[in-house]
Amino acid sequence: MPDNDSDATADGGVAEYDVIVLGGGPAGENAAAYAIAGSDRTAAIVEPEKVGGECSYWACIPSKALLRPGHVLGAALGLPGIEAEGPDTAEVLRRRDEFVHAHNGDHDDSSQVEWAVQQGIEVIRGAGRLDGERRVRVGDRVLRARSAVVLATGTHAAVPDVPGLRDALPWTSRDATNLHEIPKRVIVIGGGVVACEATTWLSALGAEVTVLVRGDRLLTGVEPFAGEYVASALTAQGVQIRFGTRPLRVTRPAAADHGEGRIHGGAVTVHAQGPDGETTLVADEIVVAAGRVPNTDGIGLETVGLPGGYVEVDDQLTVAGVPGEWLYAVGDINHRAALTHMGKYQGRVCGDVISARVAGRSLSGPRYRAAADHHAVPQVVFTDPEVAAVGLTADAARKAGHEIRTVELDIAVAGSALARDDYTGHAALVIDTATDTLLGATFVGPDVGEQLHAATIAVAGRVPLDALWHAVPAFPAISEFWLRLLETDRSSLRSAV
């Protein structure tokens, strides 16, 4: 419980905590819990919406719940002798709703609040705002942090400045993940992770999807072959992908906000510029998946001398340019690696750093540095086929000055053939020739997400390939493609001699 100090004001006093966290998403939750773990320190999480954040209710969890049935159906159809049909849309949405604790159009975060209370964290409802050094305002309330304030306010969907687009009330990721109606025709703007995943589930649920991609490929953050596999699979499913195409203007005369995940009015027309000139597309809904904007407007950055936008931190998650080592930022808001698991990792490091600083312990160990942010960020894109990648792409490695060799092959081992008759996949490693260690790995294929952690361990641990040779994959598991990769690398080294 907080202590009220002598600064008390008429509006109820200044509540003091050791640590105050703005934002109850996955990053903020972890920072708060780790900062006070095993101590008698106090912490508060300030949260205007739901404890659990974007990830629990509008991002990772509902999207994966919507994608899983399509993966299972694909796997079943890939085996003779198994009859499968579906998905049953009502059941898919019901199961999604269970995962996001949906009740009467709202999300129930009571289990996450209960978790916070069990950790000794107080949850304060409302939008928080910095008010100078170690002070936070939540409405009329003033909070003071004895040790640290952690910013973890996340991001929201960007809506590009295309004439008519905002007035058309387009769906963002919040609507697409919480959809209650399946629009017959959908236009998706963007070719990144949200666009690819949302297209996958919308198409699996029966929508006719057209994707407008301004560049010439999908998923530009990973090796090009991965985006090509996803594009071919989506195209084979009937999705139209228009590369090199930008929306010019949007019209929707009968736009109407019928609520999250409900179709927002009548037909929408998108005029777009493509490689063959201007085209006009008509759909029942439009999904904007064009990146994110940090939730930093109105959080009082200016009161501590910071500009707006993403908040820059050092490897100890301490905010750059603010003296006194009391202000931290974790998760999407620091723009280091906008993924839930990386935000949680930063939260753990940040909490450990706060705890060590309060106790006067040395911060010299690796535990106090978010080093993985720089070289070992894993990501699974849950499209069908999945994409799993960690570390650097070949291009990024070269740009970073590494001398590299690459090895790649189709995933075609006994395990993949046994898994399903139609298994197709591809795998690639980026190897640092100076140290003979992995800098990156990329896999595409059904269920490759479950293969990723082995690569993450190798990249994060800088395991030499000679040592990896003795990590023998079990037979007949799909992971045997690891052996094939190492064999291919050996034989190409031999032939190069």
Ligand SMILES: Cc1cc2nc3c(=O)[nH]c(=O)nc-3n(C[C@H](O)[C@H](O)[C@H](O)COP(=O)(O)OP(=O)(O)OC[C@H]3O[C@@H](n4cnc5c(N)ncnc54)[C@H](O)[C@@H]3O)c2cc1C
């Ligand atoms: C559709 C979609 C699918 C995704 N799927 C995955 C996935 O499968 N795997 C993955 O790793 N990542 C995924 N992501 C990314 C992931 O959602 C984010 O990286 C993650 O949610 C970031 O966590 P966070 O705690 O930094 O922020 P958030 O989860 O955004 O939480 C921030 C919290 O801060 C609160 N807040 C805002 N303003 C204030 C304020 N003034 N005061 C106090 N609190 C405030 C917000 O209400 C929110 O609860 C997905 C994203 C999207 C959009």
Ligand SMILES: NC(=O)c1ccc[n+]([C@@H]2O[C@H](COP(=O)([O-])OP(=O)(O)OC[C@H]3O[C@@H](n4cnc5c(N)ncnc54)[C@H](O)[C@@H]3O)[C@@H](O)[C@H]2O)c1
């Ligand atoms: N499975 C996962 O790990 C997962 C799933 C979903 C989202 N996420 C994370 O959430 C974040 C947001 O994802 P996202 O897909 O929104 O962003 P993104 O940056 O991955 O992709 C944005 C896409 O929008 C396009 N775009 C940007 N501005 C545009 C404009 N003005 N007009 C037309 N197109 C435009 C870009 O070219 C790109 O194709 C990412 O960090 C992503 O990694 C992760």
